[in-house]
Amino acid sequence: MDDMITEQVKQQLIDIVGAKNYDDSKAGRLVYSYDATPNFQSLPDAVIAPRNTKEVSEIVKICNKERIPIVPRGSGTNLCAGTCPTEGGIVMLFKHMNRIIEIDEENLTVTVQPGVITLDLIHAVEAKGLFYPPDPSSMKISTIGGNINENSGGLRGLKYGVTRDYVMGLEVVLANGDVIRTGGKLAKDVAGYDLTRLFVGSEGTLGIITEATLKLIPMPETKQTMLALYEDLEAAARSVSAIIANKIIPTTLEFLDQPTLQVVESFVNIGLPTDVKAVLLIEQDGPKEVVERDMKAMARICREQHAISVQVAQTEEEANNLRTARRSALSALARLKPTTILEDATVPRSQIANMVKAINDIAKTYNVNICTFGHAGDGNLHPTCPTDVRDKDELHRVEQAFEDIFAKAIELGGTITGEHGVGVMKAPYLEWKLGKEGIAAMKAIKQALDPNNIMNPGKVFAKSTRKRVVITR
Amino acid sequence: MDDMITEQVKQQLIDIVGAKNYDDSKAGRLVYSYDATPNFQSLPDAVIAPRNTKEVSEIVKICNKERIPIVPRGSGTNLCAGTCPTEGGIVMLFKHMNRIIEIDEENLTVTVQPGVITLDLIHAVEAKGLFYPPDPSSMKISTIGGNINENSGGLRGLKYGVTRDYVMGLEVVLANGDVIRTGGKLAKDVAGYDLTRLFVGSEGTLGIITEATLKLIPMPETKQTMLALYEDLEAAARSVSAIIANKIIPTTLEFLDQPTLQVVESFVNIGLPTDVKAVLLIEQDGPKEVVERDMKAMARICREQHAISVQVAQTEEEANNLRTARRSALSALARLKPTTILEDATVPRSQIANMVKAINDIAKTYNVNICTFGHAGDGNLHPTCPTDVRDKDELHRVEQAFEDIFAKAIELGGTITGEHGVGVMKAPYLEWKLGKEGIAAMKAIKQALDPNNIMNPGKVFAKSTRKRVVITR
Known part of the structure; x- marks a missing residue:
């Protein structure tokens, strides 16, 4: 070496x-x-x-x-x-390639180098009354280049989509050193294959992104935030489906279970309820009239689904505290034990209640402690296990539990990763989602664009695959 | 053969x-x-x-x-x-594979076979209060499979995006006969490369789509339609940029020039103004209060940009007549001459005025008749030439004019096709947009997935390329 x-x-x-x-x-x-x-x-x-x-x-x-x-x-x-x-x-x-090159207010685009910090970008465009929705929890330190390579999600994904939905054009260095440009400041472009979106989420395995043109939208006029409390985990999950089925698409629809709530509250100390089984953090943005109407309707739906309390944040400070609390879930959980394994199982949103129940059953089966939170509106849950890699026995049980969780997600029509990517960690499980044929197609593309396998090798494609009968739909 | x-x-x-x-x-x-x-x-x-x-x-x-x-x-x-x-x-x-398999009201998805007619799908989901936005002008007869293969746009693209933005999952038969499934009913999925969007718009050159799961959204509550009239072509184009720069994103923002207006009116006979140089057809949908506010603001902006009249449709019938008139532009123009060449040059929307001006200058230079209409809000124009393939001299001038139009679009940061695809027709010009390196990357993917070149051969990639110095940005 x-x-x-x-x-x-x-x-x-x-x-x-x-x-x-x-x-x-x-x-x-x-x-x-x-x-x-x-x-x-x-x-x-x-x-x-x-x-x-x-x-x-x-x-x-x-x-x-x-x-x-x-x-x-x-x-x-x-x-x-x-x-x-x-x-x-x-x-x-990319510490030297960290400039915001241009904010184009006529075309509602921003062109950046990959090393720009996500939150810096968000602040820069908000100063001009524009909005870049993707907001991964790590946005204070994550870079746009990383967000594009991982196709990052965030708390506003339910209404606004993920990073992929905002990438309009890329400059990419291919494995042979060629520099190509895809897309542009164009609302529509069908000149050849959609390389832009092929590179988004490709985890650096197909080329190196050196510049990106991102779509912006007008800043929503107002925003409201509320917290719905539940004595029953599945009632919270059912509220999520009920809101969507009522044709309301809120900006944010986050779920935190009691163990997560307790850990987060002891980290942020803002008076979060820790005596309930679960909460939903719900936000809506847009024109004032619409936000008010939607918030009322969602509060009603949550109560119908047996929320024991629904509280609307009275100030922007209070709302911001709630968002910050949610964003700090990983940091808070990471204080509990030397090792924190945070997962990313994702299901159709109608299956959220089933998935939450399955996670808790699986945790019991393997006698491991799993705290669950996540982007419930997207069907994207983060079951998280505070553990210790030095405790080989527990770690083995944790791994088995997560294997069962992935298998359950697939069984419910879901996927092994909603927003974190495959990397090395999920690679052995990719075949459960894609089948041998799907993996073969992706490998053919990888081989075509990077025949010497120099671009982030060892990611996405596993050297060996976890054996499990693939659940066919 | x-x-x-x-x-x-x-x-x-x-x-x-x-x-x-x-x-x-x-x-x-x-x-x-x-x-x-x-x-x-x-x-x-x-x-x-x-x-x-x-x-x-x-x-x-x-x-x-x-x-x-x-x-x-x-x-x-x-x-x-x-x-x-x-x-x-x-x-x-795909006449036998034309079923709507499932409308899932909990997950807001519809699963279809490729042979479903676009408008049938739209009607079926609207009956359940749901909305499938992509509405190509051909939607009365086009199929969803065709829409996906071409990544079709439509009149509602400005606000709602194009077909690609609504495809969540596909079943695809690859060139080796393998059947793969991509994506699913998932708001988020980053399990491997984004094959879903690679197949969208690939024009049947990478595989055969046999099933698709499409995203639906709640039906907008109301819609309003208006017509702004101009004595000056570029004033109409400037209004488009001004609306967007004022952070209003209408559903529809269509442009028709006088020659198009005259032809359409004689086809549909609904009293369209034919004595003005251009019109904008503007629609906004959403909650009532918002639509009313946006329509007022847009009317003001159009007047500031020297619209001579702004008329809001008073009934849904009147509005529908206007939309139908716009959709019939191609049919109307096709009656003029034996051959109709409709093009698809697309630029950043801030360049719409420059592009409209350039098209008219080019038409004069080559002494050809070009009518221009299109999705101005997307920067997507359809300069259309009624001609006769038997008139070799004129046809040669028409081809030269369109070459100049493509070159101008590229020069303005645009593309050779916004929504119609490359096919055989645009293939010789693809290199102007992508460069040799970009084409090589796409060809590598094609070769990887279809080594025997059986999937719609001759499309996208040209046997010979039009020579012109590529304009570098």
Whole structure:
């Protein structure tokens, strides 16, 4: 492994980016040997920070010739080990490519480099009365490049969709060093295959994104936030389906169970109810009249589904506290035990109640502690297990429990990952969702665009697959 | 060519679909030798109508082994020669696969076979208070399978997006006969590459779509329609940019110039103004209060941009007449001359005024008659030329004019096709938009998924490319 980058190649790379932007010290490599996903640490051979697209292209050409893996990395907040350099090679950072290039108010677009922090982008466009909806919980530190590679979701996905729905055009460096541009500032474009959306969510395995043009929408006029409390987990889940079936699409429809609530409250101390079995955090935005009408209707629906209390936030501060509390769920849960495994099972939203019930049954079966929260309106739950990787016995049971959870999600017409990506972590389970034929089709595309497998190798496609009879629909 | 399908292969195909569903008579082949695009007629070797996915898969396996092209065809309303069997082979019809399988009111989805007529689908979901927005002008006869293969747009695209934005999952038969399922009834799914959207708009060149799950949204409560009249073409175009820049996104924002207006009025006879230089047809839908507010604001903006009159439709009948008039533009123009060439140049919406001006200048330069209408809010214009293919001299000038129009669209940051697809017709120009490197990437994907080039060959990728210096941005 230490010989992957020869002295000669190292010198070529330094000639491109400058000595300051190439680091193969032990300390430098250690920093980028892991991401937010537990248990996949692996040392890269070097860390490199190109300053522009031309440098990225030159680096890629060398790596393609020398068969050196490249792992593009934003802030490493992903939860699928998508940026762990498990095959060694080079971790590529975008700290120099972090400019907002243009906010175009006539076409409602923003053009950015990949290293821009998500929240910085959101603030910059909001200052102009425009709105970029995708808001992953990690948005304070995540980068747009990472969001695009993982097709990140967020709390506003129910109404506004995910990152993919806002990417209009990309500049991408392919594995052969070619620089291509897809899409543009165009509401419609059918000139050839939809490469834009093929690259979104491809986890850096098909090319390196060096620029993106994103769609903006007008800022909603107002927003209201409410909390519905439940003595019964499944009643909360049923409320979610009932709201949608009543043809109301709120901005946010989040679920937190009691164990999550207790942990979050002890972290944020804002007076969250901890004596109830579950809460729904509901938000609607838009014109004032519509928001008020929808909030009333949703409150009624929640009560019909046996919510014991429905409280509308009275101030923006109170609303913001609730949102921040929800966003801090992972951080709060991570304080409980040395290891936190956060999962991402997703089902059709009509199956939310069944899935919540199944998760709790599975946790009991394997005697593990699972806290569940997530984007209930999207059918996207995050069952989370505070554990300890050093406790081999418990870890084994945790893994079995999550296997059962994935299998149940698939059985209910769902998927193994709604927004976190496949990475290394979910790769063994991908076949449960796609079948052998689906994987073969994706591998053919990967092979066509990256024949030497230098683009984030080891991600998406597993070396071995978990055996389980695939549930056919 | 007559030997492409041997007697033995013919018998194998008949064994699959039954004699009634295999037609190689001269008359039968002639019917499917052309589509809505002028000048690309070519006889297929046979026409086949499978009854289910299994039959499609069996047919594909034989064709893959025997290297027989397959051209999947809905109603043939496309305008890029996307369903002309230019390489011979089999035209595949979906007249037996035309069921709406399920409308799921809990998950707001509809699952359909490819042969369903677009308007039938729209009516079926509207009966349940749900809304399927994509509404190509051909929706009365076009099929959903065709819409997906071409990623069709429509009049409501500005606010609601295009077909791609509503496809959640697909069943696809690949070139090797494998049947895969992508996506599902899932608001979020990042399990591997986004094959769903790769197949949308791939014009049948990557696989055959045999089932689709589409997203529905709640039916908007109300809708209003208005017509703004202009003495000045560019003032109309400027109004479009001004509306968007004022952060209003109407459902529909259509442009018709005077020549189009005159032709349409003589076709529909509803009292359209024919003495003005251009009109905008503007619609907004949603909650009553919002629609009223937006309509007032848009009327004000149009007047500020020198509209000479702004009239709101007083009845739904009047509104419907206006929409129907706009949808009939192609039919109306087609009555003028034996040949109608309708184009699809698309630019960022801020460039609409420049593009309209350029089209008129180009028409003058080449002394051809071009009527322009289209989805101005999307930057998607349809310059249309009534001509006669037998008049070689004029046809040559028409082709030169359209070449200049495509080049201008690219120069303004646009694309050679916004919603009609590449097919055979635009293939020579694709490189202007994508560059050699972009085409190479797409060809690699095509080659990976269809190594024997049996899936609608001759489409998207040209045998020869029009030479013109690519305008770099």
